[in-house]
Amino acid sequence: MEERSWTPESWRTLPISQQPEWEDLNALSLVEKELQSLPPLVYPSEIKELQLQMAKVAKGKAFVLQAGDCAESMVDFSANVVKNKLRVILQMAVVLMYSSGVPIIKLGRIAGQFAKPRSSPFEVVNGEELPVFRGHNVNGDEATLAARRPDPSRLLSAYRQSSATLNLLRSLTKGGFSDLSQVHNWNQKFVAESDEGQRYDVIAKEIERALKFMAACGIDLNREESLRSVNFWTSHEALLLGYEEALTRFDRASGTYLDLSAHSVWIGERTRELDHAHIEFFRGIGNPIACKVGPKADPKEVIQICETLNPNRVPGRLTLVSRMGAENVEFKLPAIIKAVTEAGHPVIWSCDPMHGNTFVSENGFKTRNFEQVMSEVAGFFKVHRKLGTWPGGLHVELTGEDVTECLGGSLTISEEDLDTAYNTICDPRLNARQSLDLAYRVAELLISK
Numbered sequence: 001m002e003e004r005s006w007t008p009e010s011w012r013t014l015p016i017s018q019q020p021e022w023e024d025l026n027a028l029s030l031v032e033k034e035l036q037s038l039p040p041l042v043y044p045s046e047i048k049e050l051q052l053q054m055a056k057v058a059k060g061k062a063f064v065l066q067a068g069d070c071a072e073s074m075v076d077f078s079a080n081v082v083k084n085k086l087r088v089i090l091q092m093a094v095v096l097m098y099s100s101g102v103p104i105i106k107l108g109r110i111a112g113q114f115a116k117p118r119s120s121p122f123e124v125v126n127g128e129e130l131p132v133f134r135g136h137n138v139n140g141d142e143a144t145l146a147a148r149r150p151d152p153s154r155l156l157s158a159y160r161q162s163s164a165t166l167n168l169l170r171s172l173t174k175g176g177f178s179d180l181s182q183v184h185n186w187n188q189k190f191v192a193e194s195d196e197g198q199r200y201d202v203i204a205k206e207i208e209r210a211l212k213f214m215a216a217c218g219i220d221l222n223r224e225e226s227l228r229s230v231n232f233w234t235s236h237e238a239l240l241l242g243y244e245e246a247l248t249r250f251d252r253a254s255g256t257y258l259d260l261s262a263h264s265v266w267i268g269e270r271t272r273e274l275d276h277a278h279i280e281f282f283r284g285i286g287n288p289i290a291c292k293v294g295p296k297a298d299p300k301e302v303i304q305i306c307e308t309l310n311p312n313r314v315p316g317r318l319t320l321v322s323r324m325g326a327e328n329v330e331f332k333l334p335a336i337i338k339a340v341t342e343a344g345h346p347v348i349w350s351c352d353p354m355h356g357n358t359f360v361s362e363n364g365f366k367t368r369n370f371e372q373v374m375s376e377v378a379g380f381f382k383v384h385r386k387l388g389t390w391p392g393g394l395h396v397e398l399t400g401e402d403v404t405e406c407l408g409g410s411l412t413i414s415e416e417d418l419d420t421a422y423n424t425i426c427d428p429r430l431n432a433r434q435s436l437d438l439a440y441r442v443a444e445l446l447i448s449k
């Protein structure tokens with residue numbers, strides 16, 4: 001196959017979709033220059049470590065939990081928001097680790113998950129046509145013309161907020177906050193308070209027994225370093241390539257360019273066209289990367305994506321995140337898995353059960369139903385079991401806050417409840433309880449295999 005040269009800016013000559021209508025291109029270019037001079041947000045050695053972990057996932061020896069906001073907010077940003085999100089992800093990871101029997105790679109949609117692809121560039125609010133909200137790194141979510149104007153200086157704010165978030169995550173994951181016994185205590189509290197308590201209690205008790213067994217073996221759970229600190233990685237959709245390019249640096253040690261805006265980045269369902277800008281940018285960066293795959297994807301097209309993004313077939317470099325919708329997953333996913341496996345591509349298969357299951361409720365809220373989300377996950381596992389492939393990951397939108405954005409779960413949020421705490425600036429997220437419900441329900445699936 002022809003070898004096309006790649007540079008961090010080679011995407012610029014290709015067609016690109018889902019970009020803001022920046023009015024002042026000079027201001028944008030000045031911001032990008034400034035970003036180029038700023039320190040990276042993550043470090044090459046961390047990316048290398050994540051790549052090793054992801055290779056284990058590709059070989060069926062680990063599982064990746066990718067979770068966090070649909071879009072991080074610059075308005076609703078605080079230490080507590082970050083802490084609560086981390087807490088729920090760690091809680092889910094313990095449950096999944098116990099039930100899968102393999103290490104769980106914890107990958108946040110956090111510290112840079114701002115930019116959003118949208119289904120339409122405009123929306124009508126109270127009779128006025130407005131440019132759509134594209135994420136707080138581009139414009140404001142308030143429904144006014146002034147707020148919706150794209151502002152390049154927001155890219156710098158995004159960099160600063162990502163940096164502050166990473167700083168907090170780094171300290172929370174190295175200190176007592178992420179201690180296994182502490183996380184287990186939170187889970188016990190959740191189970192005790194949950195309506196589904198009895199159902200989940202079986203798993204919680206087994207985890208408790210496993211911890212006691214370790215203690216009886218002479219392992220001091222409060223001292224053991226591997227139980228006291230966790231690796232927590234960051235990821236986001238790399239939609240605004242000017243920002244990503246500015247944080248892409250050459251790593252002499254590996255001889256590759258790395259996008260140092262996050263440990264891993266992904267391409268969304270709406271920007272994965274071959275020979276377009278996003279695929280071009282992604283093929284040249286050495287990070288572990290992912291690409292969303294929806295129900296319209298043709299198996300041949302997916303193989304071409306794999307060939308372009310991972311020509312050397314490095315296990316774990318590429319994750320395919322399927323987001324088919326509960327009713328499609330069992331029909332659409334098998335052909336894609338078969339084609340990719342037959343072509344010899346060592347991808348990680350991850351399930352995003354959120355984006356194919358969004359709808360507008362009768363009272364006008366964009367929402368998702370917990371049972372439908374769960375049903376896509378169940379379908380994903382079923383397909384992989386049948387084909388003998390490894391269901392390697394889960395990709396979910398959640399928050400640690402007590403919001404009412406998705407229907408169902410053990411507290412059975414109904415359509416009438418949605419406006420109680422509907423706080424998302426983009427897609428509806430599972431709240432802390434629904435996220436843990438999901439983890440325990442997935443645990444049941446894993447244990448019953």
Ligand code: PEP
Nearest residue numbers: 070268269270292323355
């Ligand atoms: C997302 O992950 O927030 C998203 C927009 O997903 P998709 O590209 O799969 O629609």
Ligand code: CO
Nearest residue numbers: 070397426427
């Ligand atoms: Co989303």
